[in-house]
Amino acid sequence: MSRTRVVVTGIGATTPLGGTAPETWAALLEGRSGVRRIPDSFPDDLATKIAAPVAVDPSEVLERVEARRLDRSAQLGVVAAMEAWADAGYGLKDDNPVDRQRLAVAIGTGIGGLHTLLGQWDTQREKGARRVSPLAIPMLMANATAANIGLRLGAQAPVSTAVSACASSNESIALGLDLIRLGRADVVLVGGTEACIHPMPMASFAQMQAMSRRNDEPERASRPWDVDRDGFVLGEGAAMLVIETLEHAQARGARIYGELAGAGITADAHDMVQPNPAGDTQARAITYALREAELSASDIAHVNAHATSTPTGDMTEISSIHQALGDSTEAIVTGTKSMTGHLLGGAGALETMATLLALYHRQVPPTINLDNPEPALDADVATKVRDLPTGDLAAINNSFGFGGHNVAVALTNAFATPATPAAR
DSSP states (O other), X not given: OOOOOEEEEEEEEEBTTBSSHHXXXXXXXXXXXXXXXXXXXXXXXXXXXXXXXXXXXXGGTSOHHHHHTSOHXXXXXXXXXXXXXXXXXXXXXXXXXSOGGXXXXXXXXXXXXXXXXXXXXXXXXXXXXXXXXXXXXXXXXXXXXXXXXXXXXXXXXXXXXXXXXXXXXXXXXXXXXXXHHTTSOSEEEEEEEEOOOSHHHHHHHHHTTOBOOOTTOGGGSOOTTBTTOOOBOBBOEEEEEEEEEHHHXXXXXXXXXXXXXXXXXXXXXXXXXXXXXTOHHHHHHHHHHHHHHTOOGGGEEEEEOOOOSOTTHHHHHHHHHHHHHOTTOOOEEEOTHHHHOBOGGGHHHHHHHHHHHHXXXXXXXXXXXXXXXXXXXXXXXXXXXXXXXXXXXXXXXXXXXXXXXXXXXXXXXXXXXXXXXTOO
């Protein structure tokens, strides 16, 4: 595989913190939580009564007919993708200067069209098979978001979907990087989406005792590395990036946020839901990302951690960071899920975007709710906005998923164009 330089030229997001990437970034720097009580229409017997829904409903952004033909997960994905595409300076189809045969899409999701699947099952059970929508399959299939985005852009290079639980969208980002370096595309829209705030998955996660039950303090429920953490908070949303070769970006005078320098992917082969406590397979994902990016451990100034606020996962990840970067690492670590909740298959893309913007603006968002850190937490965790130094910078974003999936993405601020007053 070539060492083609790949840069990020567009970002988009719709999250619990805002309906756009700039709104989300501003809220992250403010340390604002997007967690709140679930609607009263949800069953009373749910043990967890909090979640982090998107701040702006996608039906307010999409045309009515279009929204009706998309599952909520695809609605969110399309909204974020169109923002990223416009931010990169591109138009749609006939107004798109990209060679369509060299344009790809790679989108991750952990579960896909859950609302459509469960809603149509209810329809069949209550009203009969003839009332099931003929659009149910193209709406519920996991690749629906990628396919719909590909159709909008006219993409004729690979249009792919990674489904690797909470590592899905970072795996899609890695796939997009590979497509460019293998010579199969010049431009790829990458990212992830998820919409699973629904009674059934919430009940299942609660039965696993995986979710926080701090129902009386929603904004304080997600608390990575805190002694009193009791599980993650389910979030929804999407984040997308436009990546392309450096040569392609510079030829069109594009604004560049930074470089997507490398990615590492491993599997634990340990347990379906628990991480390998040794942390070595997570560490190898980080090491592989550094190797592909041609970076050393000492180059890493910042780590956006997976940090879901679960009792086991948080400290295992700290161990893996030390194994990969060394005990003397000076990297500033943060856990942005403390504010956004856990977007499952959309989490990696959102956090890769946050990592990229941290390098671009040289500011690391805080980890909120870290009131009583674990005694063994031997890491420089930001609890307020922290400035990064001048000069060349590199960072890592981690994503880990059920099934033992581990993905680390390496980013740098190489080739970044100066931030403008309206910069994202």
